[in-house]
Amino acid sequence: LMDNASAITVFTLSGLNGTEKYRIPLFVVTFLCYSLIWVANVTIIVTIIMDKNLHEPMYILLCNLCINGLFGTAGFYPKFLSDLLSSTHVISFSGCLLQGFVVHAYIGADLSILLVMSLDRYVSICRPLVYHSVMTRQRVGLLVLFAWLLPATLVMVSSITTFILKLCDSHIPRLYCINFFVNKLACTTSAASFIIPACTYTIYVCHFGFICLSYFYLIRTCRQSKNNMSKFMQTCLPHVICLIIVGIGFLFDLMYIRFSSVDLPQGLQSFMAIEFLVVPPILNPVIYGMKLTQVRNRIAQLFGVKQNKGSHKFVKKKKKSYSLK
Numbered sequence: 001l002m003d004n005a006s007a008i009t010v011f012t013l014s015g016l017n018g019t020e021k022y023r024i025p026l027f028v029v030t031f032l033c034y035s036l037i038w039v040a041n042v043t044i045i046v047t048i049i050m051d052k053n054l055h056e057p058m059y060i061l062l063c064n065l066c067i068n069g070l071f072g073t074a075g076f077y078p079k080f081l082s083d084l085l086s087s088t089h090v091i092s093f094s095g096c097l098l099q100g101f102v103v104h105a106y107i108g109a110d111l112s113i114l115l116v117m118s119l120d121r122y123v124s125i126c127r128p129l130v131y132h133s134v135m136t137r138q139r140v141g142l143l144v145l146f147a148w149l150l151p152a153t154l155v156m157v158s159s160i161t162t163f164i165l166k167l168c169d170s171h172i173p174r175l176y177c178i179n180f181f182v183n184k185l186a187c188t189t190s191a192a193s194f195i196i197p198a199c200t201y202t203i204y205v206c207h208f209g210f211i212c213l214s215y216f217y218l219i220r221t222c223r224q225s226k227n228n229m230s231k232f233m234q235t236c237l238p239h240v241i242c243l244i245i246v247g248i249g250f251l252f253d254l255m256y257i258r259f260s261s262v263d264l265p266q267g268l269q270s271f272m273a274i275e276f277l278v279v280p281p282i283l284n285p286v287i288y289g290m291k292l293t294q295v296r297n298r299i300a301q302l303f304g305v306k307q308n309k310g311s312h313k314f315v316k317k318k319k320k321s322y323s324l325k
Contacts, residue, residue: 008167011096011182013089015175015270027084033278034077040285041066047298054294057140058124061117062288062295064144065242068113069281072106075099076176076277083175096177101159103178107250107276108151108200111207114243116143118214121236125228126221154200161192175273211243238287245283249276
């Protein structure tokens with residue numbers, strides 16, 4: 001087996017087994033879902049970039065959250081759409097590592113950006129007098145750089161350790177590649193395959209704990225003032241909702257990893273595996289676009305340009321009918 005390990009250059013994915021009769025409907029639904037993700041996220045990104053009034057820390061971080069959504073889904077949807085139209089579901093070793101890198105980095109960056117967002121909201125509401133001196137443009141830039149580089153570095157180290165493994169099997173029971181399942185195909189286990197994931201999980205558990213702690217202090221502070229509570233409901237509630245969505249996505253993914261070998265329906269297993277690649281990228285921009293007044297008003301202005309003529313005609317007709325009376 002050790003001699004044959006170096007010959008494994010292609011993996012087979014079995015997540016779509018048993019869906020032959022539903023390939024076309026699944027393709028249509030998936031394509032519409034991916035299109036919606038692009039429209040929703042690009043709308044928020046372009047709105048924030050074009051409007052200088054939105055060049056503030058909260059909106060800059062929101063823009064990065066949407067960019068990360070597009071980055072993560074780009075690692076899954078094109079390959080998945082291709083697999084839906086193909087009778088064979090294979091991926092090269094390098095392609096598998098690349099897909100795993102993108103998906104893992106997307107998850108890590110999502111949590112890191114939410115961490116920085118919670119810090120921004122904490123300083124804004126709990127320490128408003130020092131907000132502009134703390135959240136300077138340079139500091140926000142460094143925090144954004146941290147949110148992108150930390151997960152990329154952690155995943156890169158994990159991918160390198162996966163790359164040097166000797167593999168004895170080529171079957172991955174999933175819709176897409178992640179390092180966890182590739183590591184399970186190794187002929188022998190290594191200390192690095194346990195230590196690196198353990199360090200990564202510890203870092204992001206600390207992320208999650210810090211986010212929860214910051215919102216605990218936010219809620220405690222906001223309860224003392226109606227003005228602060230109104231500010232919390234407008235600017236922090238979307239963060240809380242997005243955090244819950246991301247948390248549910250991680251929970252589903254961990255459940256899939258834990259129970260994928262159990263006799264669960266394939267459809268349920270597939271949903272648990274892709275929930276965080278479907279729900280957060282759609283709901284994040286929608287929730288922020290609806291809840292944040294400045295973003296919502298700016299989007300309404302952008303899409304309201306074409307409606308002005310129609311509304312102008314309506315006003316004219318209304319005035320004309322009024323004069324006839």
